[in-house]
Amino acid sequence: MTDKPQSSEHASSLPGFLGTIDSAISRIESVMLAxxxxxxxxxxxxxxxxxxxxxxxxFFSEELNRILIILITFAGISYAARQGRHIRMSAxxxxxxPGIRKPMMIVIxxxxxxxxxxxxxxxxxYILTQAGRGRVLPALQIPVWWTLVWVPVGFFMTGxxxxxxxxxxxxxxxxxxxxxxxxxxxxxxxxx
Numbered sequence: 458m459t460d461k462p463q464s465s466e467h468a469s470s471l472p473g474f475l476g477t478i479d480s481a482i483s484r485i486e487s488v489m490l491a492x493x494x495x496x497x498x499x500x501x502x503x504x505x506x507x508x509x510x511x512x513x514x515x516f517f518s519e520e521l522n523r524i525l526i527i528l529i530t531f532a533g534i535s536y537a538a539r540q541g542r543h544i545r546m547s548a549x550x551x552x553x554x555p556g557i558r559k560p561m562m563i564v565i566x567x568x569x570x571x572x573x574x575x576x577x578x579x580x581x582x583y584i585l586t587q588a589g590r591g592r593v594l595p596a597l598q599i600p601v602w603w604t605l606v607w608v609p610v611g612f613f614m615t616g617x618x619x620x621x622x623x624x625x626x627x628x629x630x631x632x633x634x635x636x637x638x639x640x641x642x643x644x645x646x647x648x649x
Contacts, residue, residue: 470637479621479636482614483539489532497525517596524604531611538618541638559632562640566623573616580608
């Protein structure tokens with residue numbers, strides 16, 4: 458029997474409290490994405506079966522899928538940032554020597570985190586505006602603002618990912634795209 462610590466997909470490479478935050482965000486992302494995708498699949502399958510077998514659609518199916526798309530999208534941006542799989546325009550960055558790329562990556566991560574936190578703030582304000590209007594969804598009869606709570610949550614988690622990436626780059630010698638992903642390109646990638 459070995460005494461090796463078990464690796465977890467939610468384990469963080471950051472020390473202490475920062476690692477706890479990173480792991481918590483990872484778990485929240487995973488739950489949000491899993492629930493969102495599973496519910497969307499179940500809802501869509503049930504609606505198709507209802508339409509073709511019973512000649513009756515689920516009346517709230519489209520609204521539910523719209524809500525789930527919002528959930529998946531905004532949990533997904535945080536997940537993409539965690540995996541270092543976000544869209545990058547890196548021609549200038551890649552041409553720089555490593556000594557310049559490291560500070561650039563820190564600045565890029567901090568600027569992106571600032572924008573994400575700013576978008577979180579503005580989306581929160583938008584939700585308050587929607588809540589004040591009292592509008593409800595026609596089929597589900599729930600307040601419209603409930604469907605939008607995932608927007609600031611996703612922006613906040615993404616901002617935290619970029620902030621943690623900046624901290625990781627300040628602490629480590631190597632350059633990181635995210636807290637767990639080193640800079641570089643896979644040599645085994647194939648263009649399709």
